[in-house]
Amino acid sequence: MREGQIRIPSGCAISGVFDRSGRRMSGDAIIRSMEVMHDRSNGLGGGFAAYGIYPDYKDYYALHVFYDQALARKECEAFLERHFDIINLSKIPTRKMKAITDEPLIWRYFVAPLPTRLADSQLDEREYVVKCVFRVNREIEGAYVFSSGKNMGVFKAVGFPEDVGRFYRLEDYEGYCFTAHGRYPTNTPGWWGGAHPFALLDYSVVHNGEISSYDANRRAIEMHGYTCTLLTDTEVITYIIDYLHRRKQLTLTEIASVIAAPFWQTIDRLPDDQQASFIYLRNVFASQLLTGPFSILAGFEGGLMALNDRLKLRSMVVGEKGDKVYFASEESAMRMIEPSLDHVWSPRGGEAVIVRLNGGNTSGC
Amino acid sequence: MAVNYYDPEYEVVRLDERCISCRVCERQCANEVHSFLPETGKMASDETKCVNCQRCVSLCPTHALKIVRSSNQYKDNANWSRKTMNEIYRQADSGGVLLSSMGNPEPYPVYFDRILLNASQVTNPSIDPLREPMETRVFLGAKPESIQRDDTGRIVNNLPPQIDLAMPIMFSAMSYGSISYNAHESLARAAEALGILYNTGEGGLHEDFYRYGPQTIVQVASGRFGVHPDYLNSGAAIEIKMGQGAKPGIGGHLPGRKIVDDVSRTRMIPVGSDAISPAPHHDIYSIEDLRQLVDSLKEATHYTKPVIVKIAAVHQVSAIASGIARSGADIIAIDGFRGGTGAAPTRIRDHVGIPIELALASVDQRLRDEGIRDRVSLVVGGSIRSSADVVKALALGADCVYIATAALLALGCHLCRSCHAGKCNWGIATQVPELVKRLNPEIGYQRLVNLMTAWQHEIKEMMGGMGINSIESLKGNRLMLRGVDLTAKELAILGIRHAGE
Amino acid sequence: MKRVYVNEQWCLACHLCEYYCALAGTSQTDMARALKGITIRPNLRLEEKGGISFAVSCRHCEDPVCVKSCITGALTIKDGLIAIDRDLCIGCYTCILTCPYGAVSPSTDGAVQKCELCVQTEAGTPACVRGCPNGAIVFEERG
Structure with a gap:
């Protein structure tokens, strides 16, 4: 049994740290932050997303791929060669650990779309990459691309998150932003691809919750060319964010008011001009509304958005210290790595907390 | 004798x-x-x-x-x-020819009764509608393909005309003529009180009811009875009636004895003449003709009204719906084979058409497969009997449901299926003054409001149980459904799993 | 003051008001047991002619001639309600003669009977109003 064959409800722990100055920090801190929340996971999934970790290859898409067997790798690499210029390829360095077993082959490729193929496809470059990722995941048995952004990467496995972080030697990476996830599924998937974060291009999502709108969201997003293979909330939320941000060019604030839309009774109290835009968004993007409990950290190039469901049915706190902003399911997870926070608050349901690099590229955000 | x-x-x-x-x-x-x-x-x-x-x-x-x-x-x-x-x-x-009224009473499977709903346990919380907001407002109409912004970056409202409903239920078409003035008044007033719409049916709109225009869907059927520019412009939406679930493929016949003074004026035909609606629209022999009628009606109403195209659920319904979605219609209404009627040949009513549950599931999936589901809203009718049916229809993929039989029941109808006789003892399906007066709209409208309010409460309870607090998250959410006593083929068409899976 | 009014537009001439009135005049709740085999003597009567019908009962006039004509003081008006004290009534029927609406009638025990808005028998709404299936009899305040 693996993800995608059945839908598995999960509880979770999430944590994130973002340095607005862009100063890079080691991945060690985020591991320690997750370790405190050990009991919020049950050892059946953990993972990290790290931004700013590949400065030497920042212009190339970093594809992280799981292979069940060598044959899948051969097939996948042949596909990648037909569609991309592969600048660099290697196994992702890992550490042998008792707590992490049954690892697949884990490879990393830095690639650029082949200019002729890209031109022939008549697609925008990012859409081209998305299409290729979907094709590998759908069509090549035993191959699974789980990270595809530039200058960022996802590292995930079956295990407790702190073990997963050490397995991937996260302390050897330096980035301006890390998010992390520990999973408490009610079932035993035992497949690494099903762990979180879930990512597409530079969008990554860690999520704690179980959205009741799942199948409404899934069927709606699949109409726009996305294929949901995992049957997880995180997958569908990532696609929704990609769809709204990249394809529909909504701002993050607008995205927040789509996926955690204010209640009509709140909208009714707003001045007319503001009302109009909320009504418009709720109407046009009705199928992208998420209901049920969630707290998510949505990472993207140069920024991070934290968001709770409209009723705040899942915990999430935010803390600040200088340029750094911390996010976690529990305050202890932030205090573990920064005991003297300047201030700590608990965002309201549906209230997006958006942080970006100072002076960074904020176009479209 | x-x-x-x-x-x-x-x-x-x-x-x-x-x-x-x-x-x-x-x-x-x-x-x-x-x-x-x-x-x-x-x-x-x-x-x-x-x-x-x-x-x-x-x-x-x-x-x-x-x-x-x-x-x-x-x-x-x-x-x-x-x-x-x-x-x-x-x-x-x-x-x-044997005549009957109201919906198909034969013992065909009722799929709604073989579908069960989900509820939250442990892994996510159910939501109490008495303590938290529970939203049932829906919009019907086409959604724009792209977002446009003005120079300041604000989103421009480029929405085609929409219908804004307080809950995903509307009263479906019943003409003045087939039902009484008082029945119409009850429906119009109830729609106004509830923030939903009622539908004129094909008999035109009585002059007294123009004041309920914002609550009115004005219908254009093959007989074009009572259709004129003021009529088209008076409503909130226009419905082209291509078919009716109770009698797919045939027209209508309102006997001359029901064409009394007021009805005659509203329908714009002489008193006592039979009102015959042809089986097809004689200006629509193909899908491209439909597009022209849709465009004509939009032109006549200055592109301010959404256009609904109503069809009966028949074997090729998903292909037909796909064609309609590409014909400029904003909303497709599908009427299942259990839908009611004021009069239909018994053999047609009982043997033609397919169940709405299967039609809905296949249309919704087809429109999604073709990537055009957002171009149209789907409204389904044809025996929505309770709030549970509403929730199941929405989860299968409908945006909204049409009810008529349930509304008539609220007004007193006991499904004697004798509407065609014109002697309705409940004052509903009759034009005989001493019978019409038996339905006091003051009572009738209140009973309709009561019924809809009760359903709305129940819908909220069921949504809350599923952990859903806004109706849009129910739409097409088939994971909330499970089948019982259904074959693999039926489950596949419905797009749901069997209970226990 | 709330009074009984009729909306003749909605009267179906079903006569149910008379039966509910008659039942209210008994101390029973089961109409079948209370009214089986008897000729009812309700305090209101359905008038019908042609296609028009409506229930007629005491108007509780502001300046009632029945009260004026009552020689024993059995009929009184208090807070707008005209009531009959059956112990004082001697059955002279002057009130019956003078009432322009025919709303007072003889009873079986010698005294006259009339509508007293069910104040003695019903807590709230008069029985005829509650029994009318079509809202043709209402109990309401009108200016």
Whole structure:
């Protein structure tokens, strides 16, 4: 049994740290932050997303791929060669650990779309990459691309998150932003691809919750060319964010008011001009509304958005210290790595907390 | 008097110890079943005339009456049922097509009854509608393909005309003529009080009801009765009626005796003339013709009204719906084979068309497969009997449902299926003034408001149980459904799993 | 003051008001038992002619001639309600003669009977109003 064959409800722990100055920090801190929340996971999934970790290859898409067997790798690499210029390829360095077993082959490729193929496809470059990722995941048995952004990467496995972080030697990476996830599924998937974060291009999502709108969201997003293979909330939320941000060019604030839309009774109290835009968004993007409990950290190039469901049915706190902003399911997870926070608050349901690099590229955000 | 080959269907049972001979039954029966015998001071019945509308039973102040199926029996025969035999006797008598009213009563599977809903346990919380907001507002209409912004970056409202509903239920088409003025007034006023819409049906709009315009869907059917520019512009939306679930493929016939003064003026036809709606629209022999009518109606209303195209659920319904979605329609209404009617040939009603649940599931999936689901909203009718049916229809993929039979039941209808006789004892499907006055719209509208309010409460309870607090998250959410007692094929068409999976 | 009014537009001439009135005049709740085999003597009567019908009962006039004509003081008006004290009534029927609406009638025990808005028998709404199936009899405040 693996993800995608059945839908598995999960509880979770999430944590994130973002340095607005862009100063890079080691991945060690985020591991320690997750370790405190050990009991919020049950050892059946953990993972990290790290931004700013590949400065030497920042212009190339970093594809992280799981292979069940060598044959899948051969097939996948042949596909990648037909569609991309592969600048660099290697196994992702890992550490042998008792707590992490049954690892697949884990490879990393830095690639650029082949200019002729890209031109022939008549697609925008990012859409081209998305299409290729979907094709590998759908069509090549035993191959699974789980990270595809530039200058960022996802590292995930079956295990407790702190073990997963050490397995991937996260302390050897330096980035301006890390998010992390520990999973408490009610079932035993035992497949690494099903762990979180879930990512597409530079969008990554860690999520704690179980959205009741799942199948409404899934069927709606699949109409726009996305294929949901995992049957997880995180997958569908990532696609929704990609769809709204990249394809529909909504701002993050607008995205927040789509996926955690204010209640009509709140909208009714707003001045007319503001009302109009909320009504418009709720109407046009009705199928992208998420209901049920969630707290998510949505990472993207140069920024991070934290968001709770409209009723705040899942915990999430935010803390600040200088340029750094911390996010976690529990305050202890932030205090573990920064005991003297300047201030700590608990965002309201549906209230997006958006942080970006100072002076960074904020176009479209 | 000639011999009646068929036996009376019902028996009037009068409990002598309860009957006080108040003669209410006699006065209330337009079919003249009951009579008073002065010599005995007792009531008598002529059961051959009884249609089992239950008016006498409901009004009897001492509960002395019941109507039961006649215990008379033909010789047992598993092939030739009493119903079939009686139909043959009737046709041999009259030489005519058998007529019926209201929806298909035959024992075909009711898929809604084989679908069960989900609820939250442990892994996510259910939501209490008494404590938290629980939203049922829906918009119907096409959604724009792209987002446009002005120079300041603000989103420009580029939405095509929409329908804004307080809950995903509308009263479906019932013409003035087929139902009474008071029934129409009850529906219009209830729609206004509830923040939903009612539908004129194909009979035009009575001049008194123009003031309910924002609550009105004005229908354009093949007979084009009562259609003129003011009519089209008076409503919130325009519906082109291509078909009706109760009688796919055939037109309509409102007998001349129902074309009384007001009805004649509203329909723009002479008093006493039969109102015949042709089977097809004679300007629509193909899908490209439909596009022209859609465009004409939009032009006539300056592109301010969404256009609904209503079809009956038939075998190729998903392909047809896909064609309609590409024809400029904003909303597709699909009417299942259990949908009601004021009059239809019995054989058509009982043997043509398909169940709405299957039609809906396949249309919704087809439109998604083709990537055009956002171009149209889907409204389904054809026997939505309860709030549970509403929730199941939405989870299968509908944006909204149409109800009519349930609304008529709220007004007193007991499904005697004799609308075509024009002597509705409940004042609904009649134009006889002394019968029409039996439906006081003040009471009627309140009962409709009560019914819809009750359903809305129940919908909220079911949503809350699933952990859903906004109706849009229910739409197409088929994971919330499970089938029982269904074959693999049926489950595949419905796009749901079996219970236990 | 709330009074009984009729909306003749909605009257179906079903006569149920008369039966509910008659039942209210008994101390029973089961109409079949209370009214079986008797000729009812309700305090309101349905008038009908042609297609028009409506229930007629005491108007509780502001300046009632019945009260004026009552020689024993059995009929009184108090807070707008005209009531009958059956112990004082001697059955002279002057009130019956003078009432322009025919709303007072003889009873079986010698005294006259009339509508007293069910104040003695019903907590809230008069029985005829509650029993009317079509809202043709209402109990309401009108200016």
